[in-house]
Amino acid sequence: MLIPTACNECYHSYNTLTLLKAPSACRRKPHPTASVLYERKLRFPAFCFPTISTGFERRPKPNTLPEVQEGLQLPRVRPQHQRRLGHRRRRGRGLFGRRPSVVPAPPAAACSPAPSAGLLGRPRRPRRAADGRRRALPKPEGGRDLAKIDSRPTNGRVVKSCSEAQLSTAKVRTPIQKQQSLPIRPIVPLVARISDQNASGAPPMTVREKSRLDKFRQLLASPNTDLDELRKLSWSGIPREMRPITWRLLSGYLPANMERRDLVLKRKRDEYFGFIEQYYHSRTDENHRDTYRQIHIDIPRTNPLIPLFQQPLVQEVFERILFIWAIRHPASGYVQGINDLVTPFFVVFLSEFVEEDVENFEMAGLPLECQRNIEADSFWCMSKLLDGIQDNYTFAQPGIQIKVKALEELVSRIDEDVHSHFQRYEVEYLQFAFRWMNNLLMRELPLRCTIRLWDTYQAEAEGFSHFHLYVCAAFLIEWRKEILSMVDFQGLLMLQNLPTIHWGNEEVGLLLAEAYRLKYMFADAPNHYRR
Amino acid sequence: MEAIWIYQFRLIVIGDSTVGKSCLLRRFTEGKFTDISDPTVGVDFFARLVEIEPGKRIKLQLWDTAGQERFRSITRSYYRNSVGGLLVFDLTNRRSFEHLKDWLEEAKMHVQPFQIVFLLVGHKCDLIQLRQVSREEAEKVALAFGMKYIETSAKDTVNVEESFTVLTRDIYERVKRGEISIQEDWEGVKSGFVPNVVHSSEEAVKPGRRCPC
Numbered sequence: 067m068l069i070p071t072a073c074n075e076c077y078h079s080y081n082t083l084t085l086l087k088a089p090s091a092c093r094r095k096p097h098p099t100a101s102v103l104y105e106r107k108l109r110f111p112a113f114c115f116p117t118i119s120t121g122f123e124r125r126p127k128p129n130t131l132p133e134v135q136e137g138l139q140l141p142r143v144r145p146q147h148q149r150r151l152g153h154r155r156r157r158g159r160g161l162f163g164r165r166p167s168v169v170p171a172p173p174a175a176a177c178s179p180a181p182s183a184g185l186l187g188r189p190r191r192p193r194r195a196a197d198g199r200r201r202a203l204p205k206p207e208g209g210r211d212l213a214k215i216d217s218r219p220t221n222g223r224v225v226k227s228c229s230e231a232q233l234s235t236a237k238v239r240t241p242i243q244k245q246q247s248l249p250i251r252p253i254v255p256l257v258a259r260i261s262d263q264n265a266s267g268a269p270p271m272t273v274r275e276k277s278r279l280d281k282f283r284q285l286l287a288s289p290n291t292d293l294d295e296l297r298k299l300s301w302s303g304i305p306r307e308m309r310p311i312t313w314r315l316l317s318g319y320l321p322a323n324m325e326r327r328d329l330v331l332k333r334k335r336d337e338y339f340g341f342i343e344q345y346y347h348s349r350t351d352e353n354h355r356d357t358y359r360q361i362h363i364d365i366p367r368t369n370p371l372i373p374l375f376q377q378p379l380v381q382e383v384f385e386r387i388l389f390i391w392a393i394r395h396p397a398s399g400y401v402q403g404i405n406d407l408v409t410p411f412f413v414v415f416l417s418e419f420v421e422e423d424v425e426n427f428e429m430a431g432l433p434l435e436c437q438r439n440i441e442a443d444s445f446w447c448m449s450k451l452l453d454g455i456q457d458n459y460t461f462a463q464p465g466i467q468i469k470v471k472a473l474e475e476l477v478s479r480i481d482e483d484v485h486s487h488f489q490r491y492e493v494e495y496l497q498f499a500f501r502w503m504n505n506l507l508m509r510e511l512p513l514r515c516t517i518r519l520w521d522t523y524q525a526e527a528e529g530f531s532h533f534h535l536y537v538c539a540a541f542l543i544e545w546r547k548e549i550l551s552m553v554d555f556q557g558l559l560m561l562q563n564l565p566t567i568h569w570g571n572e573e574v575g576l577l578l579a580e581a582y583r584l585k586y587m588f589a590d591a592p593n594h595y596r597r
Numbered sequence: 598m599e600a601i602w603i604y605q606f607r608l609i610v611i612g613d614s615t616v617g618k619s620c621l622l623r624r625f626t627e628g629k630f631t632d633i634s635d636p637t638v639g640v641d642f643f644a645r646l647v648e649i650e651p652g653k654r655i656k657l658q659l660w661d662t663a664g665q666e667r668f669r670s671i672t673r674s675y676y677r678n679s680v681g682g683l684l685v686f687d688l689t690n691r692r693s694f695e696h697l698k699d700w701l702e703e704a705k706m707h708v709q710p711f712q713i714v715f716l717l718v719g720h721k722c723d724l725i726q727l728r729q730v731s732r733e734e735a736e737k738v739a740l741a742f743g744m745k746y747i748e749t750s751a752k753d754t755v756n757v758e759e760s761f762t763v764l765t766r767d768i769y770e771r772v773k774r775g776e777i778s779i780q781e782d783w784e785g786v787k788s789g790f791v792p793n794v795v796h797s798s799e800e801a802v803k804p805g806r807r808c809p810c
Contacts (some may be wrong), residue, residue, distance in 0.1 A: 280632045320723060398667075399667070401667045402663065501639050505638055509635065510640070555658070559642060559644065
């Protein structure tokens with residue numbers, strides 16, 4: 067479905083492919099110069115085009131618009147990135163897949179609480195929607211804050227979207243009422259249910275999830291798995307029971323052809339244990355001693371709070387995997403952080419044999435054959451992952467340096483307030499984002515969230531190496547309010563200890579949706595919103 | 598209300614992997630100790646106020662660096678903006694003691710054109726049985742390096758406060774004597790929020806106010 071819409075920046079019309087996705091960025095060439103755009107923004111600050119627009123609503127051309135009176139309170143739309151996930155969730159927009167397929171484009175002014183919202187002859191937002199929005203806020207302070215931000219005089223910035231307001235006016239909220247009744251979240255223990263699912267205590271399987279599971283089953287039952295289809299399906303999360311096989315397939319470890327699978331698996335597993343036989347004894351050699359020593363002291367420190375990883379048997383598995391990988395990749399060798407990356411694979415492949423409570427499972431109770439298979443599969447899948455991001459760990463870690471720079475550049479375009487706030491207090495991106503890149507956000511999120519995140523990373527073409535950048539940007543903007551309330555450099559402490567302990571699938575889903583939107587809008591548009 | 602301090606010092610904590618840098622800092626800033634913690638990746642930040650004289654507080658910005666070699670390219674950029682450092686080794690690990698010289702050279706190379714005041718810290722002094730470095734030996738090395746030496750234990754809270762205050766006081770004295778001065782584009786020492794009264798008395802001893810000719 068082609069939807070005409072307009073560039074937020076130059077107001078040039080273009081088509082988006084589907085309503086379900088964020089609009090692609092404007093590719094108008096040449097793009098109007100910054101000064102022209104800036105002038106337009108100053109003159110017509112009320113120009114706030116929705117992300118999703120039918121393109122048919124009356125929109126005056128800039129040069130036909132009456133002069134904006136000075137001192138007039140102009141409506142301001144809260145940009146997408148100023149909104150917290152929490153608010154969005156309660157308004158019922160989960161992943162973008164849940165967006166209603168037809169959304170009447172609301173007037174731009176509809177998002178503004180100011181009574182002068184009738185500017186440009188557009189109707190005011192219905193009262194009911196406004197109340198609903200207030201009620202939906204978790205805390206009264208949040209409400210005040212929202213009002214404060216909304217009613218702030220427009221500073222000349224063009225805001226990007228008011229698609230959320232569309233949702234509050236559109237009559238699409240009924241099917242998702244369930245989510246609105248979750249203001250108090252149950253407290254989730256630190257390591258609860260690491261391998262799955264909703265932290266909110268939602269019922270284990272809804273009709274939608276059931277049908278997804280069936281789709282997975284169908285897809286995986288065919289003699290030649292359609293990997294593109296599988297990627298599409300996996301993007302929004304893989305059901306727990308389908309995850310081990312899907313991960314093996316998506317990482318490129320397992321062939322799509324079913325007949326070949328057993329053979330390949332056997333060959334690969336034998337190959338891994340061949341490595342062990344051949345090289346593992348060299349850990350005491352002069353040139354490998356330091357590598358092994360470092361791994362050996364890091365393993366007990368990997369996931370220290372989860373009992374599973376304190377079992378000697380499990381720690382030995384990790385040591386072997388990491389040591390073999392390290393000596394086979396001398397350009398990077400073992401770098402702290404890589405130890406974390408084994409964990410999700412190990413847990414997912416182990417979960418094939420464990421019904422509940424993976425974190426307390428006794429590995430020794432498992433048949434030796436299964437133990438060996440888990441170990442070999444974890445090794446190969448981790449190797450595949452690292453192949454794509456090896457420059458993160460080579461000398462001077464160029465991959466990370468580049469990505470942190472890219473993050474900085476991206477944030478300066480998507481959220482100038484946050485960016486300039488960091489500059490003001492001399493917080494450097496490298497100071498907090500280095501770890502985000504080096505450990506793929508594993509230190510910032512509970513393990514269950516990392517596993518869900520990796521469903522998508524493996525479904526994306528360059529998930530770990532490229533899409534991760536947009537996830538980091540979305541993750542940073544998620545803490546926008548906290549960042550902007552920083553009063554000095556010490557705000558960095560907050561960024562080092564983000565409160566994500568209660569996060570589950572819902573939060574990660576929203577994070578990914580936002581990351582997708584950012585990627586869609588900015589990845590191929592290096593000049594979009596450049597200042 | 599924002600606490601008032603006269604100076605802000607930026608300190609860096611360096612040393613081999615698993616000598617206990619993060620534990621030392623966590624004990625000092627949060628009063629907590631955990632037996633096992635994740636290895637530090639890149640650089641972590643901590644902060645605390647210390648009172649060196651009644652009414653005179655100094656804010657410490659503390660940078661906890663990763664010990665692993667591969668992270669040097671990241672950690673070395675922090676030397677330049679530090680005025681002081683804790684050079685930590687593990688009393689139960691001879692190798693970490695032998696590497697001290699490398700650490701010092703690394704620091705000296707990257708701190709230019711500024712200088713950095715170091716304190717040598719022998720950590721994990723609670724593990725008497727496992728000790729591999731004697732006090733005398735460590736003191737001799739400290740003397741050769743031209744720095745003070747202290748033995749600490751984050752587990753038993755031995756000398757944790759002292760190590761940081763000794764270093765802070767050392768730097769403070771040098772600032773007072775004018776050996777270290779506040780400079781633009783340098784984060785090592787900054788003058789802080791001072792009420793006017795205190796400020797004027799500080800003004801007299803404030804270094805770097807020399808005749809411009």
